Amino acid sequence: MGSSASQLSKELLSEYQELTFLTKQEILLAHCRFKELLPKESRNTMDYRVPMEKILTMPELKSNPFRQRICYVFSTSEAKDGSLSFEDFLDFLSVFSDSATPEIKSHYAFRIFDFDDDGTLDRNDLVKLVNCLTGDAPETRLSQEEMNQLIGNILEESDIDKDGTVNLSEFQHVISRSPDFVSSFKIVL
């Protein structure tokens, strides 16, 4: 880890600690992992962005149905290609870490579920979400009728202001009462 530690300066490291929910070890580990994703020749440049395809090959994300969404949400790339810089990567790990607050977790969960980035979860988002959750296999897919029923129920429950979409505060309200969310909305390296 010596070489990687030398790359992250002390101040930077402490700043990262201040700004994320990660500990020093976790940041260093993240840095190691991030460097593995980089092509050999550009390992020494910190601002290199890892393309989304590379990120998706990480075992932690490989089988996550929301992996692409996660990349898009955390990417600060201007090209909107889902590529992550190291800081994006840290952001991502911080949100998914153990000690992140439920508020920030639910905020990002909302962003991940908001497939069209319009700030609300509408019917289309929910349909996509259900399809993500049920997987690609045809036998696990829900029929149209089931889908409608399911989404109707969800909207009935969580759409408090009855505008046909779930907005962030409604979402956070629902999530905050869920017992499982914080323990399951986690990714560790």
Add this chain to the structure above:
Amino acid sequence: MPLTVSSYGSFESLVCQLAGSIPTIVATIYRPPKFNKEFLNDFSAFLAYLSSLSSNIIIMSDFNIHLDNSKSLATRDFISCLDNFDFQPFMETPTHSKGHILDLICCTGLTPNDCTAEEFPSSDHFLLTFNMSLTVYTIKPLHVIAFRNLKNINMDNFQLGRQLERLYKKTGLNVHKEMYSSHMHHYRDSIRHAKAAYFTALISSNKENSGTLFSLLRSLTSPPDSLSLHCLSNEFCNTLMTFFNDKIQAIHYNLGSAATDTTTDDFPPPTHSFSMFELPSTSEIMDLINSSKPSTCHLDPIPTALVKACLPSLAPLVVSIIHSSLSTGIVHQSMKTAVLKKTVASQLHQHLSANSLYKPFQSGFRCFHSTETALIKITNDLLVAADSGLITILVLLDLSAAFDTVCHFTLLKRLSALVSIEVDNQDDVSSDGSEEDETDVDSDEEEEEEEVKPSKSTKNTTTVKRHIKDAEEDSHSVAKKTGKRSKEESEHGRSKNKEDKLKVDTTKNKKNRRNEKTKNKSEEEEDEDEEEEQPKHKHKGKHGKKKVKSGSSSSEEDEDVITEEELAKLKEAVEEKKKSITTLRNQPWRMKKKLETLKEAQEFIEKFEGALGKGKGRKFYAYKVMMLKKWMKFKRDFENFKTACIPWEMKIKEIESHFGSSVASYFIFLRWMYGINMVLFGLTFGLVMVPEALMGKPYGSMPRKTVPRSESSTAMDFATLWDFGGYAQYSVLFYGYYNNQRAIGWLKFRLPLSYFLVGVGTIAYSFMVVIRTMASNANQEGGGDDTSFNFSWKMFTSWDYLIGNPETADNKFASITTSFKESIVEEQENRKEENIHLTRFLRVLANFLVLCCLAGSGYLIYFVVRRSQKFALEGLENYGWWERNEVNMVMSLLGMFCPTLFDVISALENYHPRIALRWQLGRIFALFLGNLYTFIIALMDEINLKLEEEAVVKYNMTIWEANLYNGTLSENSTRPPIEVDPADVPRGPCWETMVGQEFVRLTISDTMTTYITILIGDFLRALFVRFINYCWCWDLEYGFPSYAEFDISGNVLGLIFNQGMIWMGAFYAPCLPAINVLRLHASMYLQCWAVMCCNVPHERVFKASRSNNFYMAMLLFILFLSTLPAVYTIVSIPPSFDCGPFSGKNRMYDVIQETLENDFPAWFGKVFSYASNPGLILPFILLMVLGIYYLQSTSKAYKAANIELKKKLQNQNEENKRKNKTAALKAASELEEAKNLAAQARQESLAVQNGFQGQRSGNKDFERNHLGQNGGNFYSPRERGVRPGNLHPPHIAVTSPPGRREPGMHGYLPGNPHHHGPRTSQLHPQYRQGI
């Protein structure tokens, strides 16, 4: 684009190429009529060359070959030559007046249309015309646009340096100096890096282009100057300067001969005076800067955009510069910013326009006036003059160096007289004015001069003059400014400015200079000789210095004036920033960058802390801040250390990522248990076992500490030790070994008391921890009580992000789908159930079977324990291993197989998986509990037996002792030291040790069975499935045996029961926690390994967190149940008489009483006895019950309030919705209205447009006015969303309301430049009036 073709001797050619997707070649050929045999060869070579260029060729030619004469040899050869190159001649009609075809159009790849030949007057050849469609485009030269990426400049960083410098200057702290210097280093470094990166990129991109590389190298090694070398030399500069100086002087000289100024006194006294500039406020100046154009030139030191962005930090400086310039009237050249000019100009303008001092037709420097208006006016004048039959003479003057030769004195006089700008301090203003003139060819002064001029010109009534400027512009197309200048010059010429006046002026300047020079002589010394050469420059330099000084001093003062209130404010701000730093990580901001910049800003603020302290306090404060920082750092490091110390974190995380959080929750639970057991172990080990081992009497010193003679032969056998008999039994591991001596060793350690307290403390601590954990868990779950969000939770929280294994993911997909489907079905047919009777019957049957199982297992244990007692009575030596370990084995086996049996039985019931799981857990729990309690009851029986035995032994003992004394010694000595080996002393059965042994054995065998189950059930099964699968008739991996799943519930229950046994037995076997710690440690590794290598992920989801408290509840229950028997034995059974720390006492808790009596003062004992009086305890219990009742009722009330709130929320939402609806309706009606209005407006505006065409600028004004007045309701955002794409173009709609426009529109309001809009036709009538 012309092409060069090799010239041929036999004909002349002209070739050009038209660019296009396929380039087109157009060639013109003239062949002299004289026969030349080379022609055909040359021509074919020419054609071959053209064909190589493009496939589209047009040849227009005068071949002078009679093409209509096909018999001619030359013609035939020529045509065949054309054919060879696939050229088609297109011309059938004669092209020559003689009727021959001499001229030809030949094409390949293209076909001309309508070839016609017409007679052409000036030639005997005809004019040939044809049409051809070509796709042609022109190649645009590439423009390379270089720009600086100003948007990417990090503003905060950019300003940081300046701020730091100021901070350092202010505080003078070393820290700040270092910060500043490090920042500057950083700054320099980054510039260097940027440069290096730029050139590297340039070089690498031009790798192949050696020319560029060389030129780059050249430019790098010898940086280019914008001017050629000779231009930089001093002589050149001087010659330039002298040239202009000479020129001006020459003009002055020439003017000197002209008439003197006589007009000065004619002016009427000024009506409004303008004596002082107001000092503009910061906001005004910021407005000015912000409104300036963002355009920038590469010569500017700072791009405009950058200045605007940095404005907040620059503004105070700029303001102070401007203020001091205005108040002192001294302006330094380098400080003469556009801002200053603008402020001056705006104030002057205000003054002039407010007092309508502007000449109505001044064209320059006013809005809505331009050369166009001037031109219009001239034409108008000309027309008017012509109408009235006058002759117009236009005199155009071009004056050289007009601006430089203006006489300042005259100018000032004019200004004060005409424009009523008062001149307080002649000297100052004059110098000011002169400077303005020289350096700043811009707005304000000129404006003033303009004022002067037109007014005068009207007085002189020479209309011609008025036209001069405009005409000049027309004819010479000179820049506006020069035109104006020349005009002014002309006026001055006319008003006969004299050179002597100018001289006066300059002498004044000189005087002025001298004065100042005396003031700051020292600074001036060096500049002195220059002064002679360039007096004016010098002058400026001096002012500049002064200026700078005053500016900096004033700013210093500003900052020194930070008073106490400000200090307090600063402190507050710093505190706030600190708080925001700590909450920073909770912000869901997208960009890390954002966080970082914010952080940096905060750090900056923190640095302000250094400035907070005052005087003496400052150092201390800085020290405090530093220590605080260090402390924070230490805390963070400590946190890091703490997390690093959490054992098995990585292991658990690995499992988490493979199996999801549910399996991991088991391991976390295991770790938690491990922690508790560590504490228990520490308590017993540190407070009981170690003191006894170190300070108590050594082994063999007394009967209870020695192995009896009868057992000593087998005491070291492994079998005995494995059973915790022999030496193990007579050691610190068990209760019986401890002595009842009140205090031991040099520490006077109260061992019996400590033993008792540790026993109680163990239980108390466990209760506390379990309840606390439960409470915090409940908090976390935060009232996830209601099922109102059932679907949403399934949707939003069901995915476990920890899953990293594709197989697990697939299972998860499946389980989520089924849960969706199930819940949908549940929702759809909540009440519907098919064949209730069968299911009911099956369920009853299942429960019956389970009960049978439970009862059977209970009886089995009871039977076995009884039998083992019989064996024990008869002596264990006669029996084999099985008989000795029967009880434990039976219990473990039951624990192993019954759950499987229950699982099978529960298949009958057809419950929902979740409910089934609960039933399963409940049954297993009941089984374990039943087993445990049968075990305990059996133990109780045994204890009673032992007690009876003890009574017998006690009786025998007295006889034995009596015999011993009688046989050896007489009564005369009171305490004869009888030496009997302690091993021979008869002793009681010591039931406490027996109980402890039982529990230890049970624990050990339980551990063994668990491990063996893992090995066989998981590992061997996995091996079998994995390797036999190759030669088996069905797929083992997916078929019957498959791999084992990790049985979370079973394992958790096992763990819980094991813990229950520990709690029960710990009092009698202090070693039990230690054993448990070992066991947990081992199982952590073993189970982690087993899970990772031979288990498959769950198919059924076991909710992690929800079950967490479920485990806890079970643990609590078990804890309670296990303390019951322990407490019972402690309280109600008398301890053995000859073993253990409480021997000889009536009850174990007597030890407390004893301590109270002996070690505490008497009053304490009294108080204690009062406190333990039932009269006090009962009310206390009552009070507690009441408290519980109260808390419960309040929680109920809260719940009710919650529900109420929820209802309210819903109501409000509905109301909101209704409101929105009505608002939408209202908006729609408004829209209708607006449409109507717009329709009207359109008609009207059409009418207006017919009348007046040039309304563009006027319209704009109207738009603005209209917006200002009509405010938001017409242009509210909502309507904006609806409007686009509707019937009418927006600007008409906006200028619509009919009544408003009439009055202000047509008339030209003099003195109100804003409504000056329409320029063309409106000017005319008004002007006529003026004339």
